[in-house]
Amino acid sequence: MLDPKTRRPISAEDLSRLFSQACSEQELNTVDRWIDIPEPVREKYSYWRCTPLVRAYGLEEALSTPAHIYFKNESVSPIGSHKLNSAIPQAYYCSREGVTNITTETGAGQWGAALSYAAGVFGLECAVYQVKISYEQKPYRRSIMQVFGAQVTPSPSMSTRAGKDIITACPNHQGSLGTAISEAVELATTTPNCKYTLGSVMNHVALHQTVIGLEAEKQMALAGEYPDIVIACFGGGSNFGGIVFPFLRHTLADGVRTRYIAAEPASCPKLTRGEFRYDYGDASGYTPLIPMYTLGHDFQPANIHAGGLRYHGAGSIVSELLKQELIEAVDIRQLDSFRAGCLFAKTEGIIPAPESCHAIAAAVDEALKCRENHEKKVILFNLSGHGLVDMSAYDQYISGSMNNTGE
Amino acid sequence: MLDPKTRRPISAEDLSRLFSQACSEQELNTVDRWIDIPEPVREKYSYWRCTPLVRAYGLEEALSTPAHIYFKNESVSPIGSHKLNSAIPQAYYCSREGVTNITTETGAGQWGAALSYAAGVFGLECAVYQVKISYEQKPYRRSIMQVFGAQVTPSPSMSTRAGKDIITACPNHQGSLGTAISEAVELATTTPNCKYTLGSVMNHVALHQTVIGLEAEKQMALAGEYPDIVIACFGGGSNFGGIVFPFLRHTLADGVRTRYIAAEPASCPKLTRGEFRYDYGDASGYTPLIPMYTLGHDFQPANIHAGGLRYHGAGSIVSELLKQELIEAVDIRQLDSFRAGCLFAKTEGIIPAPESCHAIAAAVDEALKCRENHEKKVILFNLSGHGLVDMSAYDQYISGSMNNTGE
Numbered sequence: 001m002l003d004p005k006t007r008r009p010i011s012a013e014d015l016s017r018l019f020s021q022a023c024s025e026q027e028l029n030t031v032d033r034w035i036d037i038p039e040p041v042r043e044k045y046s047y048w049r050c051t052p053l054v055r056a057y058g059l060e061e062a063l064s065t066p067a068h069i070y071f072k073n074e075s076v077s078p079i080g081s082h083k084l085n086s087a088i089p090q091a092y093y094c095s096r097e098g099v100t101n102i103t104t105e106t107g108a109g110q111w112g113a114a115l116s117y118a119a120g121v122f123g124l125e126c127a128v129y130q131v132k133i134s135y136e137q138k139p140y141r142r143s144i145m146q147v148f149g150a151q152v153t154p155s156p157s158m159s160t161r162a163g164k165d166i167i168t169a170c171p172n173h174q175g176s177l178g179t180a181i182s183e184a185v186e187l188a189t190t191t192p193n194c195k196y197t198l199g200s201v202m203n204h205v206a207l208h209q210t211v212i213g214l215e216a217e218k219q220m221a222l223a224g225e226y227p228d229i230v231i232a233c234f235g236g237g238s239n240f241g242g243i244v245f246p247f248l249r250h251t252l253a254d255g256v257r258t259r260y261i262a263a264e265p266a267s268c269p270k271l272t273r274g275e276f277r278y279d280y281g282d283a284s285g286y287t288p289l290i291p292m293y294t295l296g297h298d299f300q301p302a303n304i305h306a307g308g309l310r311y312h313g314a315g316s317i318v319s320e321l322l323k324q325e326l327i328e329a330v331d332i333r334q335l336d337s338f339r340a341g342c343l344f345a346k347t348e349g350i351i352p353a354p355e356s357c358h359a360i361a362a363a364v365d366e367a368l369k370c371r372e373n374h375e376k377k378v379i380l381f382n383l384s385g386h387g388l389v390d391m392s393a394y395d396q397y398i399s400g401s402m403n404n405t406g407e
Numbered sequence: 408m409l410d411p412k413t414r415r416p417i418s419a420e421d422l423s424r425l426f427s428q429a430c431s432e433q434e435l436n437t438v439d440r441w442i443d444i445p446e447p448v449r450e451k452y453s454y455w456r457c458t459p460l461v462r463a464y465g466l467e468e469a470l471s472t473p474a475h476i477y478f479k480n481e482s483v484s485p486i487g488s489h490k491l492n493s494a495i496p497q498a499y500y501c502s503r504e505g506v507t508n509i510t511t512e513t514g515a516g517q518w519g520a521a522l523s524y525a526a527g528v529f530g531l532e533c534a535v536y537q538v539k540i541s542y543e544q545k546p547y548r549r550s551i552m553q554v555f556g557a558q559v560t561p562s563p564s565m566s567t568r569a570g571k572d573i574i575t576a577c578p579n580h581q582g583s584l585g586t587a588i589s590e591a592v593e594l595a596t597t598t599p600n601c602k603y604t605l606g607s608v609m610n611h612v613a614l615h616q617t618v619i620g621l622e623a624e625k626q627m628a629l630a631g632e633y634p635d636i637v638i639a640c641f642g643g644g645s646n647f648g649g650i651v652f653p654f655l656r657h658t659l660a661d662g663v664r665t666r667y668i669a670a671e672p673a674s675c676p677k678l679t680r681g682e683f684r685y686d687y688g689d690a691s692g693y694t695p696l697i698p699m700y701t702l703g704h705d706f707q708p709a710n711i712h713a714g715g716l717r718y719h720g721a722g723s724i725v726s727e728l729l730k731q732e733l734i735e736a737v738d739i740r741q742l743d744s745f746r747a748g749c750l751f752a753k754t755e756g757i758i759p760a761p762e763s764c765h766a767i768a769a770a771v772d773e774a775l776k777c778r779e780n781h782e783k784k785v786i787l788f789n790l791s792g793h794g795l796v797d798m799s800a801y802d803q804y805i806s807g808s809m810n811n812t813g814e
Binding site (some may be wrong): 047054058076078079080084117120121139140143144146147148149342345346348349350351388389391392394395398 | 454461465483485486487491524527528546547550551553554555556749752753755756757758795796798799801802805
């Protein structure tokens with residue numbers, strides 16, 4: 001990563017002006033193969049972890065596929081998604097370092113809800129900038145953050161210089177993860193004793209999320225299976241890295257042949273149609289420059305319901321893995337994602353988050369290929385969260401008024 | 408129970424005109440101490456059961472109480488509430504008996520969502536009558552039922568004679584569980600191969616729900632504790648009976664001194680201010696006459712957010728237990744329930760259903776008494792469901808526009 005001003009490689013000290021010291025060090029750590037989960041974090045994890053690994057018998061039957069389909073059910077966390085896996089350690093590290101206030105951006109609101117709860121757990125104040133279109137489309141996510149005691153502001157807002165600049169240039173800007181990051185970063189850098197946190201893209205977030213894959217690996221072993229294909233939806237890479245990296249190490253070290261598929265929305269296709277280059281993590285150029293597959297930091301994605309996947313870039317590790325063809329990417333259209341999501345709901349009883357529907361759609365595609373080719377592959381996907389706060393999206397799908405590119 | 412026409416004790420054969428044969432027999436079974444859970448039901452239960460028993464350390468700390476507070480977390484079911492515990496066996500029995508269509512009423516939509524999913528699991532068509540005020544206030548619950556493939560109609564409707572009569576008498580009727588039951592019962596009795604199902608009140612429903620208390624008993628033993636107080640919210644008695652009855656058997660058989668507290672809304676106080684007598688289960692007098700604490704079958708409850716607690720009567724076993732003073736009841740005002748619910752959300756990370764907030768409020772009251780009296784009691788309550796589809800209610804609470812008696 002490069003400093004946006006000097007264009008020189010950034011140090012952990014540079015990063016720690018924005019992030020907690022511990023996360024800054026984790027971000028650039030290339031020495032330690034394993035980093036222990038602190039005991040207070042493990043204690044909080046124990047509220048809902050280990051999460052279930054489920055064999056999707058109902059889905060298999062509906063697809064008449066010889067494939068074995070497993071999913072890791074991250075929807076059972078208090079917040080309903082995998083985001084809490086990183087919110088808890090990030091809030092913990094901040095509190096251990098004497099920080100009193102934390103801030104962040106959120107799209108669909110899942111990361112914001114996770115951080116709001118985690119902040120409360122460790123006695124921190126929390127301010128969340130929520131992408132304006134999600135703030136308006138998903139008022140319930142805002143309420144969830146407020147119940148947990150967070151202050152929630154729609155972005156772009158007039159409360160920061162970055163927000164004012166964006167609104168001046170584009171008065172009807174509906175917001176993006178990029179605009180919200182700009183505002184949160186500005187708040188963190190101009191408020192004493194306040195740190196910024198991120199729910200995806202960064203290496204330390206993917207690190208925290210690897211608890212998903214590490215658990216899944218042991219659970220698959222209990223089931224006497226090993227995945228031929230591992231699938232996750234893709235926004236910035238946190239749930240993808242979380243489930244994929246622990247399996248990928250066996251590919252890198254022992255040559256185990258597993259396919260890893262990132263499922264991104266067709267309307268925000270950074271992996272399948274983006275460019276690999278240095279780019280900013282936010283819309284206004286406040287963050288370090290990151291080597292990534294990107295659609296450009298000023299990309300304005302369509303208002304698809306999968307708010308968590310509306311981000312212009314991909315985390316650097318995932319980007320490098322894609323460049324080296326160690327992982328694959330597919331793009332999923334909105335209607336196809338909800339069709340797969342409804343099938344999953346009926347057959348497995350869990351209404352998936354619009355983001356997770358992308359992983360399900362990719363898993364269904366692979367399972368159907370297995371049916372065609374009479375192959376008994378083992379498919380594992382990550383159910384990153386449930387969609388109970390996204391029922392208006394399902395309403396639109398059921399009523400036939402949904403399209404593929406936005407609303 | 409008495410036949411509404413002949414006023415003679417009803418038989419299982421009578422009941423089976425409405426309910427599945429198996430449930431009809433369970434309803435009146437006074438012989439078998441234990442009734443096995445069928446293997447196909449156990450297999451479906453295994454998707455989410457056993458549910459966690461959680462020590463609420465966060466809540467204890469916030470209350471500075473010496474009490475140990477445990478809750479049984481039924482919110483982790485696919486549907487987000489305990490209702491699936493009875494929906495699965497009821498749908499299974501119907502399918503085993505060759506029934507093709509099932510119907511029911513729902514208030515907040517939790518029972519309807521559970522039955523919609525369960526029907527799909529066993530290949531049945533499902534029609535749900537939802538209390539009109541809930542249908543309008545909680546459109547997301549309707550969407551959930553529709554995603555699972557059910558046909559949902561707001562009650563009172565013009566699709567049944569009972570509905571037409573109610574609308575004729577009271578054109579702006581907002582609906583109640585009573586009106587919805589009348590309509591569903593009429594549909595079941597006038598449609599070939601169609602059975603009615605109920606999510607509460609009946610003995611067979613409480614029987615299915617005892618899986619909650621039986622698990623909790625074993626889990627408490629693992630924790631090396633036994634409850635001094637068992638608490639559940641109270642609508643018709645299903646989650647209350649589910650957690651209480653297994654513990655109560657030790658009180659009845661071995662004299663174990665445990666208090667059992669039913670927490671009902673102050674605006675629908677059948678246990679604390681109702682009358683013990685024979686009454687109908689529905690608004691129009693279609694169901695058998697049940698000996699129950701009741702506010703009268705034509706009682707129109709206030710539009711509180713805890714839609715699942717807006718029922719005029721209590722199940723007969725619970726009613727008899729209250730009459731014999733083996734259990735207690737408290738009434739909770741709406742604002743107090745949400746205050747307790749928000750405290751629980753912040754300290755335990757789970758946003759509780761408005762119904763469950765009543766149990767939490769009662770548990771908090773008991774925990775505060777323990778603080779006052781320096782007593783280290785063990786309190787167990789049932790978290791019957793999560794409130795993620797009820798965020799508009801929390802919005803109202805947070806914004807200060809909620810009152811105690813309705814909206």
